Amino acid sequence: MTTSEHNTTVFEIFVQGKFCDLELAAIIHTLQTANMVHGAQRFAWRIISDRPGIVQGAGACLVRAEPVIPDHCLADFLIVISSRTADPAIWMARIRSMRRQG
Numbered sequence: 001m002t003t004s005e006h007n008t009t010v011f012e013i014f015v016q017g018k019f020c021d022l023e024l025a026a027i028i029h030t031l032q033t034a035n036m037v038h039g040a041q042r043f044a045w046r047i048i049s050d051r052p053g054i055v056q057g058a059g060a061c062l063v064r065a066e067p068v069i070p071d072h073c074l075a076d077f078l079i080v081i082s083s084r085t086a087d088p089a090i091w092m093a094r095i096r097s098m099r100r101q102g
Contacts, residue, residue: 008042008044009043009044010043010044010045010046010075010076010077011027011043011044011046011075011077011079012045012048012075012079013027013028013046013048014049014068014080014081014091015047015048015055015057015063015065015081015082016049016051016082016083016086016087017051017055017083018083019055019082019083020057020058020083021058021059021060021061023081024057024061024063024081027079027081028045031043031045046066046075047064047065048065048066048067049065049066049067049068050068050087051065052068053065058083068090068091068094070093070094070097071097074094078091078094078095
């Protein structure tokens with residue numbers, strides 16, 4: 001999903017209930033800092049989940065997540081943040097779809 005016009009690399013951040021708030025903050029802060037250092041929007045991201053809408057982390061963090069649609073809107077990279085009790089079936093299927101895409 002890298003756009004050749006702007007060379008933007010897109011990350012999907014997959015969250016499941018009780019995800020680690022600090023991990024999400026660290027990832028987004030790193031991408032924001034990279035864009036700031038680069039001087040342009042080089043990295044973009046979107047938050048997705050198997051339960052779209054408002055997803056609560058382990059602490060007080062709430063995020064609005066887009067739905068996971070099989071074989072649709074695949075990003076360049078997938079970052080998974082979940083809890084110890086999370087079901088990996090959804091994001092593993094997403095990884096397989098991304099591999100088929102290339």
